Amino acid sequence: MTPTRRTVLLAGAAAALFPSAPATAAPKAAAATQPYASYWYPDSLPSGAPGPGITWRSLKSWRAEDDPDLAFNAASVPPAARFTPAPANPTARAGQARIQSLVSFGPTASNPSQGSATADYYALTHWAYIDELVFWGGSSGEGLILAPNAPIVDAAHRHGVPVLGNVFLPPVAYGGQLRWTRDLVQKDAAGRHPLAERLVAVAEAYGFDGWFVNAETGGGDTALGAAMLSFLTELKSLAAAKGQRVTWYDAMTVNGTVSWQGALNGQNEPFFRTSDDMFVDFRWSANSLVSSASRAEQLGRSRYALWAGVDVEANGWNSSVRWDAIVPANQAHIASVGLYRPEWTRNHLPADGRTPGDFHAADDRFWTGRSLDPSRPDGTDSWRAPAVSVADRSTVTSVPFASVFNTGHGLRWYEDGVVTSDGPWNHLGLQDRLPSRRWVVHTEGRRPAVSFDFEDAWRGGSSVLVDGELDEPAVLDLYATRLALTADTVVELTHRTDSGRVHVELAVATADPDTPGATPPYTYVPVDPAGTWGTSAVRLTGLSGTAHAIGVRLTPADGGPVRWRLGGLAVRTTSRTPAAPSGLRVSAASGGDLRFVWNPARGAVRHYTLHRLLPDGTRRFLGGTCQRAFFVAGLKPEQGERAARFEVRAVGELYTSSAPVTVTHPW
Template identity: 65%
Template sequence: MIQRHPSAPSRRTVVLAGAGTAAALLTPGLTTTAHAAAPATDRPCASYWFPDSLPAGTPGDGIVWRSLKAWRPETDPDLPFNTASVPLADRFTPAPANTTARTDQARITSLVAFGNTAGNPSQGSATADYYAMNHWAYIDELVFWGGSAGEGLILAPNAPVVDAAHRHGVPVLGTVFLPPVHHGGDLRWTRDLVQRDAAGRFPLAAKLVEAAMAHGFDGWFLNAETEGGDAALGAEMLAFVTDLRARSDAAGLRITWYDAMTVKGEVGWQGALNAENAALFREGDSMFVDFRWTPGTLASSAENAEAVGRSRYDLWAGVDVESDGWNASVDWDAIIPADRPHTVGYGFYRPEWTRSHLPEDRTPAQFHAADQRFWSGRSLDPARPDRTDPWRAPATAVADRSTVDRLPFATTFNTGHGVRWYENGRVASDAEWNHLGVQDRLPGRRWVVRTEGRRPSVGFDFEDAWRGGSSLLVAGDIDAPVTVELHRTRLPLSRRTVVELTHRADAGSGPVTVELAVALREPDRAGDPVAYTYIPAGELRAGGSGWTTSTLRLNSLSGTVRALGVRLTAAGPVRWRLGALAVRDRAETTAAPTGLRVTGASLGADGTDLRLRWHRAPGAPRHYELHRVLPDGTRRFLGATASTAFLVPGLRREPGEKAARFQVRAVGELYTTSGAASTAHRW
């Protein structure tokens, strides 16, 4: 068992409704969390339920007790705001950046609490201080972690998280949490979950599948930790999981079982795959092995998995990073030994430590710096890992993956949060924001930099952008050419293929010569450098024309683009900013959405909240952007979403305004913008 640190800031604390006190941090397994409840609101939030029966008493402020058994998607007013829109992308695995990363062995799952169980906004919020998960290339599965006895035990992922994960090829699971008794757990909720109907079927298994399909996520993480069960209950749980497995297979969903409840119906964390939980593992896609594992129990677990015809990498060895992050004490050789095949996969519990351990006045840039340290390692470059670093960062052990395999492809290096919103290099809104659903496909390896001279800093920057909230900034004194690797790709070339770079030199930069780096083949071996062809993209000078778009034709090349990057040459200080990268073989037109309408209005302390809906635009729009049209005809940016529903919060009447007017536009994969659908709300 991993040592807990109750004195450290932790979201493992459970707020019990009506009690007003936090449960002690004593459980040896996984517990889940809630901050102080959000204020009551009609604003849509992520869905959460109890299986059937509700707690005694009255829910806390901002909490609504709901029964999943009674839930009906057609009567859920928040479902349009909670439905993911981006399909799960296919992934491929390029040759790893270093010789220690394995392509076909251990993978990673992450259990992340993005917010409270109750009051977790459906469409982001007005702050840049958010765990904007972005190192998707190294993980195989994301668990949307949450649930508490005072709020609800079954938690559906919100749409922005699912859309960002799907864009990078990562499935997302909701959580079913049956808490320990000392965290408010009640065995009746376990019995509710596995209840049968008159025909002997499991109605809650059907509801879990219905909820996942309606919301657009990929399955469930099952965590049964309520003590007091017996063999009969264990048999019913196994039958329930078997039924859920059959239904999930038919729907294309996944199941991960947590090592807590055994086939005997008791809660007994094994820290292993053994006879106590093997039957439950066999009915799932994977199992999260409790933190009390040892080198011996992981080795035997791997053997036991293979003995029943399963991969050893269907097991996730729990790695608790909630309190200590990269300072956590982990026996890495037990999980991912360097001198033999990996033993099992592994699962990070609460990697959002990269944000939560920072001071309260943290900035997005500080978060991304810490997040890169966590995922890439102390060297901050996957191609040159620091072998002395006791933290074995994922980039040093697990091969990255990519979804950039078709045209058109474009990115503005938007991480899904920011201190402003930019459109075509201009500030469209000076309000902070977060919404992972509009996060771009980001480079998987951050940051591979090849140079014979001084290495500049490379990272996402929030002080300026071409579109969205961030751009890529390369800064430092350069005394030799610098190649910054960006995306690993599988992009077919034609005679019409064009690459566009939107970039500029900031104030304080000397002249910088820019070239596009294009690779047409993979390295022969892991860790070998990529063989690039360099295509001139011009010389930029600070104080010039600002943002410049260089259009580069690739008709001298043929085959498939395997990697994209840039090479910078300068002598002295450089501050070069890349705002957008696009690869296309034809122009893009984006059709407009239709049917924009107001579906609800409610008056709150800070103004009127309006619910807007519209019909999806033809084709496959990347996202939608909403504006308010002011009385003088100018537009005010309101937000962006991949969904077809949006809440405008805190709306106030402008002087002389008889009706508030709104527009929504579809944005294509190349960031072309459609015509507008319009509506108005009369005051």
């Protein structure tokens, strides 16, 4: 990879955190500081002093028991199992090319642990096409080893996607120093690599899935190459014992020099043999990928363990890519796809055009293609979107299942259709399992526009909006599922008609369609009309076996324009209220900045919500998290209060909330 193509991540000003709440007042609590995603140097630190907002740390000195921010940074959602339904179109294939996504979600330093008070965020939602997410970043002036923050890991895991931290040893042109490479691969007196053990311990404590190792600092020799291979071998052995992964970047060769090969060959094969995957640098050619695929298979490995790098950082879907060299249309795929910096979909937008709606329109175009319907790819589109070649996956396999179509950011926060916080926010850990095929619409008439909309919601920050002049019934696919149906199964739809008249039916299929892209063999069940937000409970009498797909059918009542919203979907047999958390306390306080911690609720919990109880009796939403700790900044006395009162509730999979546990904090 040439230095001019690398984006150096500079330290940024700390973003204000999305406010939070609660805990038992602790007199003279320690000072409350904003928690950030963690980053380290391997061992030795740079000379001089760090810049503003940067903390230099040594990974060799890290211990979980001494980490003051571990409770804020540790993910809590385990990786979900997923399955592959019948493909959405005839060109999308299962079991061949996979997608790796290398994403920089924020600066190396000052990247908030639990979201922030802005909706301008790369709120990735197209997890169904991704097989591995790399938390990209690192710089010589901040730190080289990055642990992904908890919201990203929790969202990815909910969709069955592993997340890797990043080990970045930068090119000399970007301040890389060979001593940092030597620090990483150092041995102790017993001949072991202590930082291999430390990397595995970090991933285990933080709850993510392994490491992406990218050694690009030039000037090494054969001895350093041998030391790196020894280090990687030990890292892989320790990682595998913990269920973690290791991916190698095609940069350092076995002789210790940095020489990007753009292929799997003798210069990097030993590193590939001791890793789970390898990212093949952008220098690949059609011939080098064919030879690489053949070499991988001769080693007894899958050709799809090779990620062919596709650089989209600068031009996104306008990038010139030799797609037939990776995912040819008329033969088996040659290799997998490594997307470098797809957050272009956010970054290329003008500063005044980064609303959530603008972002998702661009992101849908990137992942689905110009047609914006994965069942109907546009064959004239030069951008071969992932949905065109790769079959989507789903994790909707058990009851109860619910979604309020929350994308993990928004302009406001809604509860039961009412705004309880009017500030923008982002927190990917609150993201729902979202429809994987956005947006498949089956109709013989005019196709309505379908999108996530942020101007109204039932819960969270967004709803699904169907907008258009319907002249024929339109069926919207929502979820590919594998849900067992019983006599007690109930599906709840929370919906609203903003304008026009439309008949709504729930669509449930107990088998896959006969051909890719066809309408599933749905059974349609009428749903009660709703002019304002209303929840309709539908019993699936007469259906048995397994639900393979769930959608809705909208039939125009008079053929005019229709605006219809879907705010929630739930599949259940019973409804349970989760137990309340306990042991709530303020662990640190600095004026209006507070750190809260609590003990987990017994039983299954989706996330926790935090509210402030004002003297006039109103509740203000301060934040939500999957963790059992939260930071809130900038609180002030209101309505003459001498102490602020907060509450925390556990929220279950069906969005039922526990009884509150409350706490006061004196001003």
